[in-house]
Amino acid sequence: MDIVVVVCAAFLVLYVATKGIMGSFPQVSGFWLPVDKKVDRETLGQASYADHLKKILPEKAYGCIYFSLDMQTWFLQNQLYPRMFSVVEESADINDCGLVISQFWPRTNPLLVEIDNFNGNYLYEVKGNVY
Amino acid sequence: MFIDLLLSIFVLLTFLQTGLVCDYYLFSKKRFKFDLAIFLALGIGSIAIFQMALGFFEVPLNSFLVIMLAFFAFLPYVFDKHLRRQVLGVVLDYKSIFQSSNPLVILLFIVFAFVAGYFTFSHPVWGYDAVQRWLAKAYIFWVDGGINKANVHIVSPADDPNLWSVTASWFYFILGKADLFWVQTVPFAVFFCLTIKFWQIVKREALGLFWLVIFMFTPFLWQTSTLKAYSGNADLLVGFYFLLAFSSLFYSKLSYTAIFLGLAALTKNDALPALLAFCALVPFFGLKSKQKFPVSALFVGWALVLFNLGFKYYFSLGSRYLDNDWSLVLKQKPIIEYTKYSLHGFREEFRQVNHWGAGFLVIGYFILSRGGKVFKDRTLLLGLVLILAQVVGYTWTYYVTREDQATQIATSIFRLVLQVYPPLLLLVFVIYSGLPKFGNKAK
Numbered sequence: 049m050d051i052v053v054v055v056c057a058a059f060l061v062l063y064v065a066t067k068g069i070m071g072s073f074p075q076v077s078g079f080w081l082p083v084d085k086k087v088d089r090e091t092l093g094q095a096s097y098a099d100h101l102k103k104i105l106p107e108k109a110y111g112c113i114y115f116s117l118d119m120q121t122w123f124l125q126n127q128l129y130p131r132m133f134s135v136v137e138e139s140a141d142i143n144d145c146g147l148v149i150s151q152f153w154p155r156t157n158p159l160l161v162e163i164d165n166f167n168g169n170y171l172y173e174v175k176g177n178v179y
Numbered sequence: 180m181f182i183d184l185l186l187s188i189f190v191l192l193t194f195l196q197t198g199l200v201c202d203y204y205l206f207s208k209k210r211f212k213f214d215l216a217i218f219l220a221l222g223i224g225s226i227a228i229f230q231m232a233l234g235f236f237e238v239p240l241n242s243f244l245v246i247m248l249a250f251f252a253f254l255p256y257v258f259d260k261h262l263r264r265q266v267l268g269v270v271l272d273y274k275s276i277f278q279s280s281n282p283l284v285i286l287l288f289i290v291f292a293f294v295a296g297y298f299t300f301s302h303p304v305w306g307y308d309a310v311q312r313w314l315a316k317a318y319i320f321w322v323d324g325g326i327n328k329a330n331v332h333i334v335s336p337a338d339d340p341n342l343w344s345v346t347a348s349w350f351y352f353i354l355g356k357a358d359l360f361w362v363q364t365v366p367f368a369v370f371f372c373l374t375i376k377f378w379q380i381v382k383r384e385a386l387g388l389f390w391l392v393i394f395m396f397t398p399f400l401w402q403t404s405t406l407k408a409y410s411g412n413a414d415l416l417v418g419f420y421f422l423l424a425f426s427s428l429f430y431s432k433l434s435y436t437a438i439f440l441g442l443a444a445l446t447k448n449d450a451l452p453a454l455l456a457f458c459a460l461v462p463f464f465g466l467k468s469k470q471k472f473p474v475s476a477l478f479v480g481w482a483l484v485l486f487n488l489g490f491k492y493y494f495s496l497g498s499r500y501l502d503n504d505w506s507l508v509l510k511q512k513p514i515i516e517y518t519k520y521s522l523h524g525f526r527e528e529f530r531q532v533n534h535w536g537a538g539f540l541v542i543g544y545f546i547l548s549r550g551g552k553v554f555k556d557r558t559l560l561l562g563l564v565l566i567l568a569q570v571v572g573y574t575w576t577y578y579v580t581r582e583d584q585a586t587q588i589a590t591s592i593f594r595l596v597l598q599v600y601p602p603l604l605l606l607v608f609v610i611y612s613g614l615p616k617f618g619n620k621a622k
Contacts, residue, residue, distance in 0.1 A: 054389045054611075056537075057389075057541045058390075058393050064398055065536065068402075069294060076297065077301070126311075126315040
């Protein structure tokens with residue numbers, strides 16, 4: 049009986065795994081892409097944006113990032129370290145933010161002055177703030 | 180890209196070599212025994228402990244220093260003739276590994292490595308816990324040159340242990356950049372070492388190949404190293420350390436069991452119950468057996484407990500589960516109902532064939548049909564108690580968690596089960612077959 053259980057279980061596992069692998073193959077399309085493109089595709093361009101911001105912002109810069117897409121926002125916040133950017137909601141008071149990043153779409157808040165635009169990601173300075 | 184690939188392989192070699200050196204000089208009494216899984220596990224663990232210890236003294240690392248240190252690990256080949264001769268002997272005798280193995284198994288490993296590699300290296304790590312917690316810490320440690328009192332608190336929850344994060348930051352130091360793509364070579368290597376270790380144990384049995392298939396093709400096990408949502412998580416490493424701890428236990432190498440349980444607890448707090456249970460029970464285990472009292476196992480186990488807690492204390496990391504108003508928790512949450520709910524969560528998870536294949540059906544069958552044997556063999560009993568300690572720990576965590584219990588269970592239970600799945604399947608295999616060579620025959 050033990051042998052039957054082990055053999056049947058092995059075939060069941062093989063069946064489930066093969067089904068899973070075959071089902072996933074069509075979704076896996078990035079193997080031959082260059083690494084940078086794979087990363088940018090997954091992060092929706094935020095890896096390149098982080099590199100760009102690191103070039104233009106001093107290490108002591110601080111500010112806020114509007115929460116947009118969950119993972120992309122946290123990823124950008126982390127990548128900007130040691131520049132400290134807090135993640136804020138739409139309704140947050142941004143007066144003390146210094147700099148404000150808006151991923152993926154522009155802002156129309158009159159307090160904000162656009163200072164950079166990188167592939168549809170926007171960097172603003174809050175009027176009267178020094179960063 | 181080619182340079183990054185070479186550097187990634189070099190990083191893996193530094194882990195393996197450091198593990199080899201630790202094993203050879205500290206634990207094997209200069210008797211070289213080739214075991215990839217143990218080398219990788221010890222290498223990752225010792226490098227992590229080294230980096231954590233540097234954190235106490237605030238000694239910063241940089242790429243140059245790390246590469247120098249990595250080369251130091253290879254120096255014993257220059258100065259130790261005995262080691263060089265033994266390692267060269269194994270390397271030159273590589274054909275015997277293939278000749279003594281079942282060709283079907285070699286083919287299985289090669290095909291599966293290609294398929295898993297194709298999946299893994301089609302994407303970077305892109306899972307919430309990985310990006311937001313483990314690799315976020317790794318990035319910060321890499322930028323700052325290591326752990327310090329300020330940066331260890333930046334990523335929440337701060338009381339998460341740092342083994343996986345410092346392993347990834349070691350990777351970043353050698354690569355010279357924080358890379359979410361190549362860092363996947365670590366979990367990929369861990370997964371293959373896990374299966375190789377399992378195969379080393381089950382191959383003695385006539386149905387070993389079937390057991391290997393049950394283990395290796397368990398959907399959530401291979402998916403944890405190949406899918407972007409899970410490949411950067413720490414749970415696979417915990418499962419890896421638990422499997423090594425249990426295999427050492429069944430081979431009566433209690434010091435190794437203590438080390439691997441300690442390293443598991445340095446990977447995730449979830450693994451602390453097994454380590455504490457081991458430290459508490461191993462004296463009784465040792466006193467009743469004919470073997471020597473396991474002084475070294477006990478010493479290593481408690482040393483790792485103290486290191487773990489000392490690190491948390493020194494860096495004021497606290498504990499999100501212990502720093503709680505217990506009377507409030509008890510008043511607000513009926514303990515029996517909450518525990519029952521968690522246990523039902525586990526029962527539901529065990530029957531998920533899309534996660535575990537037939538793994539838990541096999542585990543359930545052998546525990547129900549031959550579970551009595553566990554009570555006749557102290558080693559098996561200790562193994563079962565360690566797993567039960569884990570389940571009690573998970574259930575307790577679900578009870579005291581500040582988050583909604585149902586949400587917490589729905590989003591994490593499969594990852595917790597992954598930690599105990601490899602040792603549990605191994606335990607069941609030993610119940611089924613025994614380990615006759617080592618005097619732990621359960622039949």
